[in-house]
Amino acid sequence: MIVSFLSLPARETKPRKTGLTVLLDNGVPTRQFIDTVDSFHEYVDLIKFGWCTSVLDGDLGQKIEHARRRGVESYFGGTLFEKALLQRKLEHFRGFCRDFGCRFVEISNGTIDLSNREKAAHIADFAKEFQVFSEVGYKDVQRSLELSPAKWIEYIREDLAAGAQKVIMEARESGRSGICRADGELRYGLVVEILDSGIPPERLIFEAPNKDLQVYFINRLGPNVNLANISFGDVVGLETLRLGLRSDTLLLFEERGK
Amino acid sequence: MIVSFLSLPARETKPRKTGLTVLLDNGVPTRQFIDTVDSFHEYVDLIKFGWCTSVLDGDLGQKIEHARRRGVESYFGGTLFEKALLQRKLEHFRGFCRDFGCRFVEISNGTIDLSNREKAAHIADFAKEFQVFSEVGYKDVQRSLELSPAKWIEYIREDLAAGAQKVIMEARESGRSGICRADGELRYGLVVEILDSGIPPERLIFEAPNKDLQVYFINRLGPNVNLANISFGDVVGLETLRLGLRSDTLLLFEERGK
Amino acid sequence: MIVSFLSLPARETKPRKTGLTVLLDNGVPTRQFIDTVDSFHEYVDLIKFGWCTSVLDGDLGQKIEHARRRGVESYFGGTLFEKALLQRKLEHFRGFCRDFGCRFVEISNGTIDLSNREKAAHIADFAKEFQVFSEVGYKDVQRSLELSPAKWIEYIREDLAAGAQKVIMEARESGRSGICRADGELRYGLVVEILDSGIPPERLIFEAPNKDLQVYFINRLGPNVNLANISFGDVVGLETLRLGLRSDTLLLFEERGK
Numbered sequence: 001m002i003v004s005f006l007s008l009p010a011r012e013t014k015p016r017k018t019g020l021t022v023l024l025d026n027g028v029p030t031r032q033f034i035d036t037v038d039s040f041h042e043y044v045d046l047i048k049f050g051w052c053t054s055v056l057d058g059d060l061g062q063k064i065e066h067a068r069r070r071g072v073e074s075y076f077g078g079t080l081f082e083k084a085l086l087q088r089k090l091e092h093f094r095g096f097c098r099d100f101g102c103r104f105v106e107i108s109n110g111t112i113d114l115s116n117r118e119k120a121a122h123i124a125d126f127a128k129e130f131q132v133f134s135e136v137g138y139k140d141v142q143r144s145l146e147l148s149p150a151k152w153i154e155y156i157r158e159d160l161a162a163g164a165q166k167v168i169m170e171a172r173e174s175g176r177s178g179i180c181r182a183d184g185e186l187r188y189g190l191v192v193e194i195l196d197s198g199i200p201p202e203r204l205i206f207e208a209p210n211k212d213l214q215v216y217f218i219n220r221l222g223p224n225v226n227l228a229n230i231s232f233g234d235v236v237g238l239e240t241l242r243l244g245l246r247s248d249t250l251l252l253f254e255e256r257g258k
Numbered sequence: 259m260i261v262s263f264l265s266l267p268a269r270e271t272k273p274r275k276t277g278l279t280v281l282l283d284n285g286v287p288t289r290q291f292i293d294t295v296d297s298f299h300e301y302v303d304l305i306k307f308g309w310c311t312s313v314l315d316g317d318l319g320q321k322i323e324h325a326r327r328r329g330v331e332s333y334f335g336g337t338l339f340e341k342a343l344l345q346r347k348l349e350h351f352r353g354f355c356r357d358f359g360c361r362f363v364e365i366s367n368g369t370i371d372l373s374n375r376e377k378a379a380h381i382a383d384f385a386k387e388f389q390v391f392s393e394v395g396y397k398d399v400q401r402s403l404e405l406s407p408a409k410w411i412e413y414i415r416e417d418l419a420a421g422a423q424k425v426i427m428e429a430r431e432s433g434r435s436g437i438c439r440a441d442g443e444l445r446y447g448l449v450v451e452i453l454d455s456g457i458p459p460e461r462l463i464f465e466a467p468n469k470d471l472q473v474y475f476i477n478r479l480g481p482n483v484n485l486a487n488i489s490f491g492d493v494v495g496l497e498t499l500r501l502g503l504r505s506d507t508l509l510l511f512e513e514r515g516k
Numbered sequence: 517m518i519v520s521f522l523s524l525p526a527r528e529t530k531p532r533k534t535g536l537t538v539l540l541d542n543g544v545p546t547r548q549f550i551d552t553v554d555s556f557h558e559y560v561d562l563i564k565f566g567w568c569t570s571v572l573d574g575d576l577g578q579k580i581e582h583a584r585r586r587g588v589e590s591y592f593g594g595t596l597f598e599k600a601l602l603q604r605k606l607e608h609f610r611g612f613c614r615d616f617g618c619r620f621v622e623i624s625n626g627t628i629d630l631s632n633r634e635k636a637a638h639i640a641d642f643a644k645e646f647q648v649f650s651e652v653g654y655k656d657v658q659r660s661l662e663l664s665p666a667k668w669i670e671y672i673r674e675d676l677a678a679g680a681q682k683v684i685m686e687a688r689e690s691g692r693s694g695i696c697r698a699d700g701e702l703r704y705g706l707v708v709e710i711l712d713s714g715i716p717p718e719r720l721i722f723e724a725p726n727k728d729l730q731v732y733f734i735n736r737l738g739p740n741v742n743l744a745n746i747s748f749g750d751v752v753g754l755e756t757l758r759l760g761l762r763s764d765t766l767l768l769f770e771e772r773g774k
Contacts, residue, residue, distance in 0.1 A: 005350035006313065006341060027752025029555035032290065032548065039287035039317060052761035053752050055522065059555060079763055083522060086770055092521035111763040139763035174727075211432075236285025236311050245310035247337055247369040247397035254344055263608035264571065264599060290548065297545035297575060469690075494543025494569050503568035505595055505627040505655035512602055 008243045009223045009253045014071050018202045019224030020045040021238060024209070026173060028232055030059040034066050036232050041070035043239040046104065048228065050173065051079035054096075064100050074100075078108025078135050081122075086112055090122075097130065108135035110170060116155045120162035127163030133205065134159040137170025137178030144170065144178050149193035156199055168228060169194070171207035175229075178207065186216055201225065214241050215248045223253075266501045267481045267511045272329050276460045277482030278303040279496060282467070284431060286490055288317040292324050294490050299328035301497040304362065306486065308431065309337035312354075322358050332358075336366025336393050339380075344370055348380075355388065366393035368428060374413045378420035385421030391463065392417040395428025395436030402428065402436050407451035414457055424484065427452070429465035431487060436465065444474055459483065472499050473506045481511075524759045525739045525769045530587050534718045535740030536561040537754060540725070542689060544748055546575040550582050552748050557586035559755040562620065564744065566689065567595035580616050590616070594624025594651050597638075602628055606638075613646065624651035626686060632671045636678035643679030649721065650675040653686025653694030660686065660694050665709035672715055682742065685710070687723035689745055694723065702732055717741065730757050731764045739769075 012019055021044055025033065037044070047067055054060055054076050064074045076097065084093035097105055105126050109119045116136075123132050136155045138144045156167045169191075170178025179187050195201060201221050207229040208214045217225045223242040230238055240246040244253040270277055279302055283291065295302070305325055312318055312334050322332045334355065342351035355363055363384050367377045374394075381390050394413045396402045414425045427449075428436025437445050453459065459479050465487040466472045475483045481500040488496055498504040502511040528535055537560055541549065553560070563583055570576055570592050580590045592613065600609035613621055621642050625635045632652075639648050652671045654660045672683045685707075686694030695703050711717065717737050723745040724730045733741045739758040746754055756762040760769040 005347050005354065006310075007345055027556070027750070027756075029548075029551040031551040031555075032287070035287040035289040039289075039315075040285070042316075043314070051763065052522075052756055055761065056559070056752050056755055056759075057555075058558075079761075079766065083761065083766060086766075087523055089521050096521065111766050234285070236314050239314055240285075240310055243314075245313065245337075245341065247309065250337065250341060250344075250369050263605050263612065264568075265603055290545075293545040293547040297547075297573075298543070300574075301572070492543070494572050497572055498543075498568055501572075503571065503595075503599065505567065508595065508599060508602075508627050 006245075008245070011223060011242065014042070014045065016045055018226060019242070020205065020226040020228075021230055021235070022046040022048055022205065022226075022228035023232060023235065024048055024050045024173060024229045025053060025063075025232070026050045027053050027057075030063060032232065033063050036235065037067050037070050037072060040235045041067075041072055043235050044072050047072055047074045048106070049074065049076050051077045052083055053077075054080060061100060064102075068101070073103055075102050075104035075106055075133070078106040078110060081105070081107055082109065082112045082114070085114070085122075094126075094129075103131055104133060105130040106133045106135060106168070107164070108168075110135060110137065110139040116158055120158045123159055123162040123164050131165045132163060133166050133168055134162075134164040135168040135170055139170070139172060139177055141177040141180075141182045145181070149190050152190060153194055153197045153199070156194070156197075156204070160199070160203060166203050166205050166226065168205045169207060171209060171213065171229060173209055173229060175207075175209045175213055180213070184210070184212075186213060191220075195220070211237070211241070211248070214238055218242055218249055219252065264503075266503070269481060269500065272300070272303065274303055276484060277500070278463065278484040278486075279488055279493070280304040280306055280463065280484070280486035281490060281493065282306055282308045282431060282487045283311060283321075283490070284308045285311050285314075288321060290490065291321050294493065295325050295328050295330060298493045299325075299330055301493050302330050305330055305332045306364070307332065307334050309335045310341055311335075312338060319358060322360075326359070331361055333360050333362035333364055333391070336364040336368060339363070339365055340367065340370045340372070343372070343380075352384070352387075361389055362391060363388040364391045364393060364426070365422070366426075368393060368395065368397040374416055378416045381417055381420040381422050389423045390421060391424050391426055392420075392422040393426040393428055397428070397430060397435055399435040399440045403439070407448050410448060411452060411455045411457070414452070414462070418457070418461060424461050424463050426463045426486060427465060429467060429471065429487060431467055433465075433467045433471055438471070442468070442470075444471060449478075453478070469495070469499070469506070472496055476500055476507055477510065522761075524761070527739060527758065530558070530561065532561055534742060535758070536721065536742040536744075537746055537751070538562040538564055538721065538742070538744035539748060539751065540564055540566045540689060540745045541569060541579075541748070542566045543569050543573075546579060548748065549579050552751065553583050553586050553588060556751045557583075557588055559751050560588050563588055563590045564622070565590065565592050567593045568599055569593075570596060577616060580618075584617070589619055591618050591620035591622055591649070594622040594626060597621070597623055598625065598628045598630070601630070601638075610642075610645075619647055620649060621646040622649045622651060622684070623680070624684075626651060626653065626655040632674055636674045639675055639678040639680050647681045648679060649682050649684055650678075650680040651684040651686055655686070655688060655693055657693040657698045661697070665706050668706060669710060669713045669715070672710070672713075672720070676715070676719060682719050682721050684721045684744060685723060687725060687729065687745060689725055691723075691725045691729055696729070700726070700728075702729060707736075711736070727753070727757070727764070730754055734758055734765055735768065
């Protein structure tokens with residue numbers, strides 16, 4: 001940050017425990033990846049290589065190393081875990097994570113037929129070696145809609161009990177599934193029930209791939225909410241929202257200060 | 259421009275007084291910024307660092323200098339003026355603009371509670387040192403909808419009388435507020451009244467962040483309309499629309515030529 | 517591709533005859549173009565300089581040469597052919613294609629008043645020197661809607677008979693015209709009639725500028741369907757869909773394998 005003349009809300013310095021910004025690499029070319037990391041690493045905590053994009057990226061190692069040197073850790077989207085499990089290649093997946101020096105692993109059941117209990121067993125297993133992010137919610141919007149708030153909360157608790165460090169609330173890259181409806185509207189009732197359940201918000205990561213979602217969570221939980229699926233083009237935009245530097249949150253921290 | 263075999267409508271050469279293309283830097287990484295300026299500076303007049311993104315950009319000075327060397331001036335979005343005014347740091351804001359050698363300043367009241375009369379007083383004040391772009395319209399779509407065409411026109415006149423060089427018509431980055439409805443449709447009636455008011459179109463800049471808006475204004479006002487909030491990815495696309503080189507305007511200048 | 521531990525559906529190696537991925541350069545800055553080609557050329561067969569963007573691109577030759585060295589050929593959108601025809605500059609257009617060493621030319625009547633019979637005559641003419649991609653469908657959504665499936669199929673056959681190597685199904689950059697409705701929904705009935713007509717799918721290229729369209733065609737025609745108007749940001753995303761590496765197609769090839 002270069003400006004000193006404005007009063008801004010406090011943010012943890014990196015490595016942060018809360019207020020995480022998790023970028024989504026959906027197939028970003030190598031120099032653009034480096035450009036974004038070099039320009040804005042201060043505002044980025046983690047980069048997720050979305051779904052199985054990692055296995056098609058010939059510069060994967062170079063990207064991960066470059067980000068790490070700037071204080072940004074990387075991990076692979078849960079869909080890679082699911083694909084490997086489908087093909088009975090879980091040990092290869094584990095080796096893949098090891099080979100790239102990953103400290104984090106994402107475990108999900110967003111697409112494949114895997115009960116939360118079975119998912120939790122995999123979380124427990126991977127938690128012996130990695131910091132595990134688990135995910136609750138399905139890629140299919142209808143399946144997600146049929147998952148009641150009570151079940152949703154139960155699954156979050158089961159994942160945390162199994163050893164997940166944080167649990168990700170599914171919204172996809174589109175913001176049109178999981179905690180969102182097919183038309184992109186947030187399922188406010190679901191989110192309120194989750195937040196009122198007593199689960200500490202710092203153990204949750206909300207996928208928030210558009211401005212409306214980001215504004216909602218910052219309004220509701222403050223600048224230090226954990227947000228994921230942030231596109232490479234939105235790093236600074238999100239940080240301005242967190243800090244009350246864009247119209248949508250401009251008055252938020254001013255008014256609270258009064 | 260490399261082609262010579264097509265007949266194209268006339269465009270002023272830079273520095274242009276009309277037909278301005280104003281890009282929106284919404285948090286573009288440094289090398290992408292330089293890449294766009296190097297490749298397409300011929301089609302870009304100004305770059306606005308949107309809202310308060312400037313204060314989070316560690317390479318701000320490098321960006322501004324690089325653009326200037328290619329004949330592109332930069333300025334800061336009106337929201338930075340508003341935030342500074344809120345925090346009673348207007349002199350710091352003025353110094354910030356000076357430090358980066360800005361020739362232009364944007365003065366707006368899109369978010370904060372500031373009457374147009376008070377805004378005009380700030381315009382008059384900043385016009386002593388800078389070329390001022392003022393803005394009419396609010397970030398909140400409902401507040402904008404409640405601003406009648408008569409008021410809108412009165413505010414434009416008041417800003418110009420106060421010394422604004424040009425007045426920007428608000429549409430946000432989304433094209434879903436100000437001169438646009440929440441669903442993105444242009445408020446045609448409002449725009450027609452403004453254009454029929456006798457205010458010279460060259461004193462107006464229309465925010466037109468998508469193709470539909472760009473096509474409308476080029477159809478209505480010709481290739482040399484002033485357009486702002488153009489995304490970094492749309493520089494060439496917009497210039498093809500201005501020159502009758504895309505389907506949406508392909509026949510426009512051909513037919514006029516008959 | 518760097519991964520070896522997953523079983524993936526077969527893809528031809530380049531130069532491919534089917535399973536083509538055709539990118540749309542809609543005004544991409546030079547280093548971004550090079551970055552994408554360097555990072556992902558393995559997944560890209562052709563790059564189309566959309567509509568007439570080519571004539572505003574001062575680095576056009578450098579881009580084309582760079583792509584060619586990585587095994588990616590380039591050509592110009594049909595709108596440039598149409599503009600040249602309108603201005604009676606067809607020989608200049610031919611020279612323009614020659615000067616840049618183009619092996620492919622696109623011939624269309626998406627915007628101008630040109631019967632399919634006349635278009636076919638131009639196809640036959642250009643086919644003496646170039647490999648011709650023709651296009652069926654109009655830029656105007658209403659005109660496209662009024663083109664019956666029977667006519668659509670007749671025009672495809674007429675183009676192929678005239679010497680077109682492949683025929684492109686119009687959808688524009690937006691996916692909101694041609695084979696799509698104004699709201700973006702695919703015209704399923706039209707597509708099914710085309711596919712059931714006996715025209716070999718490998719002679720067709722479907723414009724599929726968004727994930728929903730890409731998923732539909734991969735589900736319907738398999739991983740080696742020809743898809744065009746792919747944005748520079750979607751190269752890897754599309755390839756993951758082709759290979760069953762994203763949720764939307766993750767189970768497709770697994771189930772077929774059973």
